[in-house]
Amino acid sequence: MLPFSERAIEFTDRQRRVHEAVGEICAEFDREYWRERDAAGEYPHAFVEALAEEGWLGVLVPEEYGGKGLDTAEAVVMMETIAASGAGFSGAQTIHAAVYNSAPLVAHGNDAMKEELLPRVASGDAWIQCFSLTEPKAGSESTAIETRARREGEEYVIDGEKLWTSRIDVSDYAVVAARTTPKSDVERKTEGISLFLVDLERAFDAGSIHLEEIEKTASNVVSSFRVRYDGLRVPADALIGEEDRGFYHVLDGLNEERLVITAECTGLGELAIERGAAYAGEREVFGRFIGSNQAVQHPLAAAYARVQAARQLVYAAAGRTDDDPKTIGTWANVAKYLASEACFEAADAAVQTHGGRGVAREYDVERYFREARLTRLVPITQELALNYVGENVLGLPRSF
Numbered sequence: 001m002l003p004f005s006e007r008a009i010e011f012t013d014r015q016r017r018v019h020e021a022v023g024e025i026c027a028e029f030d031r032e033y034w035r036e037r038d039a040a041g042e043y044p045h046a047f048v049e050a051l052a053e054e055g056w057l058g059v060l061v062p063e064e065y066g067g068k069g070l071d072t073a074e075a076v077v078m079m080e081t082i083a084a085s086g087a088g089f090s091g092a093q094t095i096h097a098a099v100y101n102s103a104p105l106v107a108h109g110n111d112a113m114k115e116e117l118l119p120r121v122a123s124g125d126a127w128i129q130c131f132s133l134t135e136p137k138a139g140s141e142s143t144a145i146e147t148r149a150r151r152e153g154e155e156y157v158i159d160g161e162k163l164w165t166s167r168i169d170v171s172d173y174a175v176v177a178a179r180t181t182p183k184s185d186v187e188r189k190t191e192g193i194s195l196f197l198v199d200l201e202r203a204f205d206a207g208s209i210h211l212e213e214i215e216k217t218a219s220n221v222v223s224s225f226r227v228r229y230d231g232l233r234v235p236a237d238a239l240i241g242e243e244d245r246g247f248y249h250v251l252d253g254l255n256e257e258r259l260v261i262t263a264e265c266t267g268l269g270e271l272a273i274e275r276g277a278a279y280a281g282e283r284e285v286f287g288r289f290i291g292s293n294q295a296v297q298h299p300l301a302a303a304y305a306r307v308q309a310a311r312q313l314v315y316a317a318a319g320r321t322d323d324d325p326k327t328i329g330t331w332a333n334v335a336k337y338l339a340s341e342a343c344f345e346a347a348d349a350a351v352q353t354h355g356g357r358g359v360a361r362e363y364d365v366e367r368y369f370r371e372a373r374l375t376r377l378v379p380i381t382q383e384l385a386l387n388y389v390g391e392n393v394l395g396l397p398r399s400f
């Protein structure tokens with residue numbers, strides 16, 4: 001993290017402890033580690049295991065279930081620290097879902113989920129790294145999902161096709177969204193969707209999950225899949241919360257999750273600027289350091305200013321998660337929009353600063369650029385973030 005950045009946000013004692021503890025673990029995994037994993041398209045098992053062993057996958061799990069009992073204000077520090085350490089956005093994404101999938105279980109899970117599974121999540125023994133919502137015909141319009149779950153006696157049977165389901169290859173459990181009531185039979189399209197906790201080993205053994213990996217150009221340390229659930233049988237008590245209310249259970253924690261992802265973007269922005277500034281201070285052209293040219297300094301400085309502005313919003317919002325959902329939604333969407341743009345600008349400036357080396361893998365900034373581009377698309381697109389502001393803040397008509 002760049003020197004002024006630490007002072008620009010006044011960390012609470014808890015936040016400082018999180019920053020230091022997570023930073024210490026991250027320091028064991030240098031730039032070469034991430035470069036090699038990215039080039040090989042390998043999940044960083046050693047990194048995730050190091051965090052899991054220290055209980056960080058259970059950062060949001062309450063202490064009564066063995067977790068750290070922290071909340072969004074600390075989770076933003078944790079994920080920003082990871083991204084800024086050199087892991088980047090993709091490094092943060094390797095554990096992001098494990099952190100956030102515990103939220104619906106804490107809020108809506110049954111006793112077994114809370115008392116048996118959450119302590120295993122907190123100790124790093126059970127990974128719930130996978131959230132399977134998006135489908136070929138349902139991305140931004142997530143209520144258009146067609147995957148069905150029908151009740152048969154003491155089981156549900158799940159059938160359907162998902163797209164972009166990430167980390168299903170490294171998870172013990174997945175949270176799967178499916179329609180329990182068809183869209184045509186509900187009053188509001190947000191009704192009729194349910195969430196299921198799927199034991200993946202059992203499901204793979206039964207031959208009811210089929211995977212096809214999607215070749216992609218960003219976040220190579222995480223694999224994403226086209227998934228077919230084919231007569232997947234889960235026990236009735238795999239239902240998380242209430243039947244038909246799953247979409248609302250997701251919405252409960254969505255804004256906080258968005259803030260945490262936003263912190264991953266600001267972490268990536270910091271990282272890119274740091275690398276850009278370091279190179280500008282060592283590369284000599286025409287007998288002087290390129291960083292002494294304002295044409296090189298200014299794009300990095302402007303990106304730095306924008307990253308700091310986005311960070312202010314993230315941290316302010318993360319400390320106020322008891323605001324009403326619409327207000328947090330506004331903070332979260334505005335911050336997400338700004339942070340994605342700022343980290344894209346930062347990564348672009350870092351590439352430009354490196355000249356031709358900007359596209360050479362060994363300098364890393366090309367990876368940051370690919371990841372920064374991705375942040376404009378996930379977990380929601382920039383347009384959808386702006387739609388929220390247009391509709392909920394400016395009072396303009398909904399576009400869909």
Ligand SMILES: Cc1cc2nc3c(=O)[nH]c(=O)nc-3n(C[C@H](O)[C@H](O)[C@H](O)COP(=O)(O)OP(=O)(O)OC[C@H]3O[C@@H](n4cnc5c(N)ncnc54)[C@H](O)[C@@H]3O)c2cc1C
Nearest residue numbers: 131132133134139140141164165166379380381383399400
């Ligand atoms: C690397 C990666 C990992 C992912 N991991 C997961 C995962 O683990 N689990 C999961 O469930 N999903 C995952 N996703 C899916 C991700 O959430 C979706 O890609 C995202 O929500 C966008 O949906 P879409 O790709 O279908 O785009 P579409 O919804 O098809 O949108 C296409 C374009 O149209 C624009 N658009 C659409 N409607 C409007 C409108 N009303 N106003 C303005 N613009 C509009 C969009 O902004 C976008 O630019 C992942 C995606 C990627 C790329």
